[in-house]
Amino acid sequence: MDNNSQRFVLFIISAFLILFVWSYFFPTPTPTTDLSSNAVSQAAPVPAPSEGVSAAAAPVKSEHARKTAQVPAQSVTVETDDYVAVFSNQGGVLTSYELKKYRNRETQKPVQLVNPDPAHPKPFSLSYDPIPDLNQKMFEVLGTPQKLSKADPATSVSFRYVDENGRVLEKSFGFQYGSYLLDLGLTVRQTGSGSTPAANLAVEWADTLGPEENTGTNSRVGGYRVSTFSPSGLDFERPKSSEVSTDISNVSWTALANQFFLVALMPDPSSGGASARVERDYHAYQSPTEENPQPTENPKVFTPRPILVFSGQALKGGESFTRGAQVFLGPQEYQLLKGLNLDGAMDLGTFGFIAVYMLKLLQWFDTWCHSWGLAVILLSIVVKLVLWLPTHNSYKNMYLTQQKMREIQPKMDALKRKYADDPTKQREEQAKLFQEAGVNPLGGCLPMFLQLPVFWALYAALGHSIELRGAGFLWLRDLTLYDPFYVLPLLMGGTMILQQKVSGQMANQATGQQKMMMWMMPVVLTFISTKWPSGLLLYWVVTNVLSMIQQKVVNREIQHHKKKVEEGKS
Numbered sequence: 001m002d003n004n005s006q007r008f009v010l011f012i013i014s015a016f017l018i019l020f021v022w023s024y025f026f027p028t029p030t031p032t033t034d035l036s037s038n039a040v041s042q043a044a045p046v047p048a049p050s051e052g053v054s055a056a057a058a059p060v061k062s063e064h065a066r067k068t069a070q071v072p073a074q075s076v077t078v079e080t081d082d083y084v085a086v087f088s089n090q091g092g093v094l095t096s097y098e099l100k101k102y103r104n105r106e107t108q109k110p111v112q113l114v115n116p117d118p119a120h121p122k123p124f125s126l127s128y129d130p131i132p133d134l135n136q137k138m139f140e141v142l143g144t145p146q147k148l149s150k151a152d153p154a155t156s157v158s159f160r161y162v163d164e165n166g167r168v169l170e171k172s173f174g175f176q177y178g179s180y181l182l183d184l185g186l187t188v189r190q191t192g193s194g195s196t197p198a199a200n201l202a203v204e205w206a207d208t209l210g211p212e213e214n215t216g217t218n219s220r221v222g223g224y225r226v227s228t229f230s231p232s233g234l235d236f237e238r239p240k241s242s243e244v245s246t247d248i249s250n251v252s253w254t255a256l257a258n259q260f261f262l263v264a265l266m267p268d269p270s271s272g273g274a275s276a277r278v279e280r281d282y283h284a285y286q287s288p289t290e291e292n293p294q295p296t297e298n299p300k301v302f303t304p305r306p307i308l309v310f311s312g313q314a315l316k317g318g319e320s321f322t323r324g325a326q327v328f329l330g331p332q333e334y335q336l337l338k339g340l341n342l343d344g345a346m347d348l349g350t351f352g353f354i355a356v357y358m359l360k361l362l363q364w365f366d367t368w369c370h371s372w373g374l375a376v377i378l379l380s381i382v383v384k385l386v387l388w389l390p391t392h393n394s395y396k397n398m399y400l401t402q403q404k405m406r407e408i409q410p411k412m413d414a415l416k417r418k419y420a421d422d423p424t425k426q427r428e429e430q431a432k433l434f435q436e437a438g439v440n441p442l443g444g445c446l447p448m449f450l451q452l453p454v455f456w457a458l459y460a461a462l463g464h465s466i467e468l469r470g471a472g473f474l475w476l477r478d479l480t481l482y483d484p485f486y487v488l489p490l491l492m493g494g495t496m497i498l499q500q501k502v503s504g505q506m507a508n509q510a511t512g513q514q515k516m517m518m519w520m521m522p523v524v525l526t527f528i529s530t531k532w533p534s535g536l537l538l539y540w541v542v543t544n545v546l547s548m549i550q551q552k553v554v555n556r557e558i559q560h561h562k563k564k565v566e567e568g569k570s
Helices: 003-022 062-069 334-339 352-369 372-386 388-418 423-437 446-464 487-502 512-531 534-569
Strands: 075-079 083-088 093-103 110-112 125-128 140-143 154-162 167-176 181-190 201-204 225-230 233-237 246-248 253-257 261-267 275-286 296-310 320-331
Touching: 075 154, 093 320, 125 167, 181 201, 225 275, 225 296, 233 246, 253 296, 261 296, 320 334, 334 352, 352 372, 352 446, 372 388, 372 446, 372 534, 388 423, 388 534, 446 534, 487 512, 487 534
Parallel strands: none
Antiparallel strands: 075 083, 083 093, 093 110, 125 201, 140 154, 154 167, 167 181, 181 320, 201 296, 225 233, 225 253, 246 275, 253 261, 261 320, 275 296
8 A cells, every 4th residue: 555545544534533533422411500518508417317227117107208208308418529419308309419629611611510401310319119200209317418628528418208107218329529429329218007118219410410511622522422230341322313222230330421521320239239220311402503503402302311220129127228329420530440340441442452542651651750741741751652663564565565566667557558358367467567566555555554543543542531621731721622713723734745745745746646645634634623632733743743753764664774775776
């Protein structure tokens, strides 16, 4: 494969990568209300419940159930240095979860991981047939909401509902300072002389992770996926054109993720384990446009959401059962997720094992240069050095192949004339001619194909590195957003053209069609890349510059080789 074909293949692969990312380009709704922590009231302190409730607890009187039903609406706030979580006692659900260390790139407010749209389910919604419409019930609040600190590192909040049949459902949350993990406990008790039939107890999550960021870039928070890990392996579910559901038994965790953030539900195996159901009961959102700036639902696509399903046993008076889980709700930091065995929830693609090392290199470079932009440049240099030898050989092999092809070109033309009416015979004779002349048309391309997994992995690593999110460099305000002045797209296109000139691809021997392709590819890529993340473009520009340097080294070796051959002939 000559240089022209090589460039064309790389262009096709780049285009495929773009289509791959855009195929999951599904926006989520923009918030219409402000759910900041200052806008909600804290619940008044209530004595916490005892740690263990006796199975022979005293019967709950109907008067108690009546009072529970009349509990007024209130919000409960728990704050740490990492987040502000707000719960509503109507259903005991999460209504707001702001990450204090991350900003929405459009509004510059803390990142909100709960969709405020009331038409969509809220995190920690429950489904339990013996007590219908649980998420509409008013729960009694137990516990003391507070701001956690090193001096006061833990707290818990519980929500309790009692129905007219003496069934008690208690939902408790535990919080730890310095952790994105929440402990979830669910207890069902039957008091009095009544009974409760066996039924599943399902913990539901929403279909999004907060409002969409309309940043005008191809790097966005949309494109949701649900990943589930079980003894059967890792299962990925993405938006589909049909309303289908998936059931997976005996799961270790099930997670909803977008580009940078993730929620993972991890059942406690000591409480019986759980299965997962990936539901598609809500439409995905379409991207806002200039004509319609508000996001709208796409009726043709359904987005997945995870539901953790616990089995519930039949209960008689005085009996109870408890189910538990841990919930991670925070950023997709690889080392953080790796420590929780959740790294499989990060979508790093087919070559994720390479992308992981890319992420580690980026983090290592930043630890001593304290600049993510410089870290990307250093990563570009290291990748180029690792691939220097195969690329070097590729350049030389392609030059030698071109030289041999010129030498046998008259013979190839003769074969075309001789077997003009027999294409099969023509190809057979050309293959023999190549073999005799020692020409391997693909010899220079193989090293380039060996590099493709590295480029693919690097694209995934830069696209999912939350460390680059919000990191500026020189004139760039955010390495995960597009270049606002389009300097990097122009540099990328310009360096591609210069690289072709350095490699001699624009020499006079190129045909008119080849020359057009050589010009069109940089122009098209420049136009497409105007909305690419600037961190990726920074890597590409540096790589192009290094490739030009390498091509010049190869050119000198070739000229030196030519000189020796000419001296030998003389």
